[in-house]
Amino acid sequence: MTRLQRFRVTTCLFFAGCAFIASAQTAAPPAGGGQRRPMPPPSNLKVLPKDMTSQQVVAIMRNWEGELGVECSYCHAKDPATGRNNFASDANPMKDRARVMMKMTSTINSEYLSQLTDPKPTNDVNCGTCHRGMAKPSVFVPPPPAEHKPAPPPSPSL
Numbered sequence: 088m089t090r091l092q093r094f095r096v097t098t099c100l101f102f103a104g105c106a107f108i109a110s111a112q113t114a115a116p117p118a119g120g121g122q123r124r125p126m127p128p129p130s131n132l133k134v135l136p137k138d139m140t141s142q143q144v145v146a147i148m149r150n151w152e153g154e155l156g157v158e159c160s161y162c163h164a165k166d167p168a169t170g171r172n173n174f175a176s177d178a179n180p181m182k183d184r185a186r187v188m189m190k191m192t193s194t195i196n197s198e199y200l201s202q203l204t205d206p207k208p209t210n211d212v213n214c215g216t217c218h219r220g221m222a223k224p225s226v227f228v229p230p231p232p233a234e235h236k237p238a239p240p241p242s243p244s245l
Contacts, residue, residue, distance in 0.1 A: 131175040134189045151185075154215035157222050188214065 126141035135144065152158060162185050164178035165171065177183065196211045210216075217224045 129174070131177065134186045151214055154213060154220065155218050155222055156220040161222060192216075 126145070129135075129139060129141055129144045132139065132144075135147070148159065155161070159172045159174075162179055162181045163172040163174050164176040164182075166173040166176070192212050192214065200208050200212065219225075
């Protein structure tokens, strides 16, 4: 067998092994041995529309996680009995702060950005506009103004 043939066989075996491992992992049942239980409908929605589905709420929350650089427990309190997040609980004060910020961005978009027409803004204000992936947005510090030094006197002509 030539060196090129050995290389081709080895490459084929490698990719076949990778495909086998990938298919075995995707076919594995979820942890716990059964199917995942369906998500309960959202409750205690005070700012988001009350008719939102669980999937819609989760999609919004996942987006905010990225915009704020946080996880669920940043705003949601843990249930002491189960150790899991209690999404309906208002025990974590950050949840109220998040609600205020949701109202703030909604007001900015509906009452202020809507007044700008020439040019019309192409993006709404959202959490990431200020937070940029950080739980506590950094304070903007403008650069110091450029110093205007007087021009040097002209050099004497010889």
